[in-house]
Amino acid sequence: MTEGGIKHRVESGRDLQALEKKGLELLYPGRPRIAVAMASCGRAAGSGRIYESIGDELERRGLDASLVPAGCPGLCSREPLVTVLEPGKARIYYSGVQPADAGPLVSALAGGEVYQKRALGAEVEDRLVVTGRQIDLGPPPGNLGLLADLDFYRPQVRLATRNCGCINPFSIHEYAARGGYRALAEALAGDPSGIIAEIKKSGLRGRGGAGFPTGLKWEITAGSGHDEKYIICNGDEGDPGAYMDRSILEGDPHSVLEGMIIGAYCMGARHGIIYVRAEYPLAIKTVGHAIAQARELGLLGENILNSGLSFDVEVVMGAGAFVCGEETALIASIEGHPGEPRPRPPYPARQGLWGKPTCINNVETLANIPLIAGRGGDWYAGLGTAGSRGTKVFALVGKVKNSGLVEVPMGTTIGDIVLGAGGGPDGGRKLKAVQTGGPSGGCIPASLVDLPVDYESLTGAGTIMGSGGMVVMDESVCMVDMARYFMTFAAGESCGKCTPCREGTAEILDILDRITQGGGRPEDLDTLDELSRVVKDASLCGLGQTATNPVLSTLRYFRSEYEAHIKDKHCPAGVCRNLTVYRINPELCIGCGLCAEECPGGAILGRDDQPRVISQESCTRCGACYRICPQEAIFFTGRGMPGA
Amino acid sequence: MTGNEYTDIVKRHTSPNGRVLSILEEIQRKYRHLPEEALRAAAEELNLPLSQLYGVATFYTSFSLQPRGEHIIGVCHGTVCHVKGAARVTAELEKKLGVSEGGTTGDGKFTLESVKCLGCCSLAPVVSIDGSVHARVKPETVDELIKSAIPGGAPGD
Ligand SMILES: Cc1cc2nc3c(=O)[nH]c(=O)nc-3n(C[C@H](O)[C@H](O)[C@H](O)COP(=O)(O)O)c2cc1C
Numbered sequence: 031m032t033e034g035g036i037k038h039r040v041e042s043g044r045d046l047q048a049l050e051k052k053g054l055e056l057l058y059p060g061r062p063r064i065a066v067a068m069a070s071c072g073r074a075a076g077s078g079r080i081y082e083s084i085g086d087e088l089e090r091r092g093l094d095a096s097l098v099p100a101g102c103p104g105l106c107s108r109e110p111l112v113t114v115l116e117p118g119k120a121r122i123y124y125s126g127v128q129p130a131d132a133g134p135l136v137s138a139l140a141g142g143e144v145y146q147k148r149a150l151g152a153e154v155e156d157r158l159v160v161t162g163r164q165i166d167l168g169p170p171p172g173n174l175g176l177l178a179d180l181d182f183y184r185p186q187v188r189l190a191t192r193n194c195g196c197i198n199p200f201s202i203h204e205y206a207a208r209g210g211y212r213a214l215a216e217a218l219a220g221d222p223s224g225i226i227a228e229i230k231k232s233g234l235r236g237r238g239g240a241g242f243p244t245g246l247k248w249e250i251t252a253g254s255g256h257d258e259k260y261i262i263c264n265g266d267e268g269d270p271g272a273y274m275d276r277s278i279l280e281g282d283p284h285s286v287l288e289g290m291i292i293g294a295y296c297m298g299a300r301h302g303i304i305y306v307r308a309e310y311p312l313a314i315k316t317v318g319h320a321i322a323q324a325r326e327l328g329l330l331g332e333n334i335l336n337s338g339l340s341f342d343v344e345v346v347m348g349a350g351a352f353v354c355g356e357e358t359a360l361i362a363s364i365e366g367h368p369g370e371p372r373p374r375p376p377y378p379a380r381q382g383l384w385g386k387p388t389c390i391n392n393v394e395t396l397a398n399i400p401l402i403a404g405r406g407g408d409w410y411a412g413l414g415t416a417g418s419r420g421t422k423v424f425a426l427v428g429k430v431k432n433s434g435l436v437e438v439p440m441g442t443t444i445g446d447i448v449l450g451a452g453g454g455p456d457g458g459r460k461l462k463a464v465q466t467g468g469p470s471g472g473c474i475p476a477s478l479v480d481l482p483v484d485y486e487s488l489t490g491a492g493t494i495m496g497s498g499g500m501v502v503m504d505e506s507v508c509m510v511d512m513a514r515y516f517m518t519f520a521a522g523e524s525c526g527k528c529t530p531c532r533e534g535t536a537e538i539l540d541i542l543d544r545i546t547q548g549g550g551r552p553e554d555l556d557t558l559d560e561l562s563r564v565v566k567d568a569s570l571c572g573l574g575q576t577a578t579n580p581v582l583s584t585l586r587y588f589r590s591e592y593e594a595h596i597k598d599k600h601c602p603a604g605v606c607r608n609l610t611v612y613r614i615n616p617e618l619c620i621g622c623g624l625c626a627e628e629c630p631g632g633a634i635l636g637r638d639d640q641p642r643v644i645s646q647e648s649c650t651r652c653g654a655c656y657r658i659c660p661q662e663a664i665f666f667t668g669r670g671m672p673g674a
Numbered sequence: 675m676t677g678n679e680y681t682d683i684v685k686r687h688t689s690p691n692g693r694v695l696s697i698l699e700e701i702q703r704k705y706r707h708l709p710e711e712a713l714r715a716a717a718e719e720l721n722l723p724l725s726q727l728y729g730v731a732t733f734y735t736s737f738s739l740q741p742r743g744e745h746i747i748g749v750c751h752g753t754v755c756h757v758k759g760a761a762r763v764t765a766e767l768e769k770k771l772g773v774s775e776g777g778t779t780g781d782g783k784f785t786l787e788s789v790k791c792l793g794c795c796s797l798a799p800v801v802s803i804d805g806s807v808h809a810r811v812k813p814e815t816v817d818e819l820i821k822s823a824i825p826g827g828a829p830g831d
Contacts, residue, residue: 109797271754351735
């Protein structure tokens, strides 16, 4: 491909070493290396322009440096992120970089200095997780702390995301330099059942939501005698609020490919498919590039590494349907049908794509495979809890200060993630709830911050691990509105094949709509509870079986909030417009008029420095005035409350 | 557009895996919708019942039987975007473009859509314009956003 370096087929351990050597020269060139985080999140924050501006500045000053794109190092809320590595020195992370910073950053670099204004932290060593090797970079600059000491990174152990933000995702050489494809070479020299045994020992469970033991799934597929088998990587990632799979596909695509090739060897599959949702164009492009590179070097195709293994991978792009993440629906979708699930058994491991044995694994699951194959099951099982081994990547998002992807050992508490790594809710507000598992999960109240995050504990608390979304909510979030939001999602995404899911979600949504609009009735809560249980018990696939978790969990922990909506016609968070009446306290109002300027409906009356009044007739209850008032003179009450 | 053009598209997609999806995706991209004649031509070429292609065309949100606008504005309504005010962004865009969610402007220039989650949750609320994602969108500045993202593309121009 466009990269220089090794072009001929990689056939032996020696060839792999050559690949690695070239990669080390790229990662640690004898000149400065500047990497700009250019995953989708970085690009949205403007990293494309940063990349160009830095390139222009380097050229203008005639500074010899390598400039490369990288994936996302995780701290998305501080993007655009840039790292600079000079020979013999610590790597410096810069955050919130703007195009105007390119000049001063490059000139600081030319003078061998750190650009203090945007400096975030330093890295003094690189650990190659696959091999355990450590590469010392250099001492940290005097006035800058270590990146690893930041709240956000302190609890993290980055295994599945080991290369994200570090390597150029378009370079197979850099992947190899981080120990990539070594585990594959070792695996191909050994016995498939030995690797499956290591994966079983590792305790790895599927990261796509259901948590099925990966080693067992591989064993079953391996044992399904057939000369044609498939391995599918599930990159549909439909859970709104989770994006670790996107980040891995965009930042470290070869880790997933390597996991798939090892899987193909273990299970005897010849064909691989990576199914990526249509909303992820950059992931599709990056993975496609990686496949072409691997094919060019003979790491995909016939007789891989002279082992006799023949395996190739293609990308299939989804077309916008959440239910296609469900494995049988995904298969139907690849076969050219609407993505409707079918009853299991037969499980895909016995009868999957085109009726052939098929192993379906999630992106993050597969990214862990080279580590386990390389370092052994015991090593991996040394992290996490008894029932949930290893690490999990969480998308720590919502009303939280440090937002991004965090990878922590299983069993880390909600508090350590949300309040520790996340730094708690933004703007000093109070934590109200944490939502995990997306539309299939539930809301845990702030009182459960000490809950360890593992499969069993989360299920016990009425939610699920799911794919790892973790949405932080403060007092400004209405839990009834959240339940309604997720039901809107589920009702819209229900494929319609089975009645409980199709009719049940619509009926529940109707009731929630009514409650949030002020028409709630006392008996609604019992009906919601009953209906939710029926949909859970009677639906055909995981979508319906979990769709009512958001309702059940909010009913369990936030019942009084539902009651306020129904009895007092009051939304305590001020989110449900129909229930909310805004007023101005004349004693606190200083008549600055900011609210009137902000009001889109011209509903704020009054002049000069007189206290303002809200015309309830024109008020659209958008809350803009409430948010802008510097005096906190604007407040809201429920429609059915005294004084409203 | 002749039946042959559609047949050529079908012939380019040779892998059986995801074949129907990738063919319809290419037709959708090129013609901004799935014309009836395209579905007929593809069904014939693939030797599949037309009802199957129609089923696929109406099941997935990426496909549309009516022409979509030249520019697609997708407001993300993922969980985080929802709690950070995506509804207000959509409302403002509806006002500015004079269409409701899912609709296309009379001049065929813009389609306003709701998208599920773009996976840029730490930068919410986000909006995608013709595939590129814009971070931390405010309702007050959607005008400027469209102007800067689409050259000569101010709504109502
Ligand atoms: C409605 C629904 C949506 C799903 N979406 C995804 C998804 O987006 N990604 C994923 O990996 N698994 C998803 N799953 C789980 C898959 O069915 C399957 O269990 C998983 O891909 C297996 O891989 P794993 O064992 O590595 O987790 C979904 C399941 C259901 C019921």
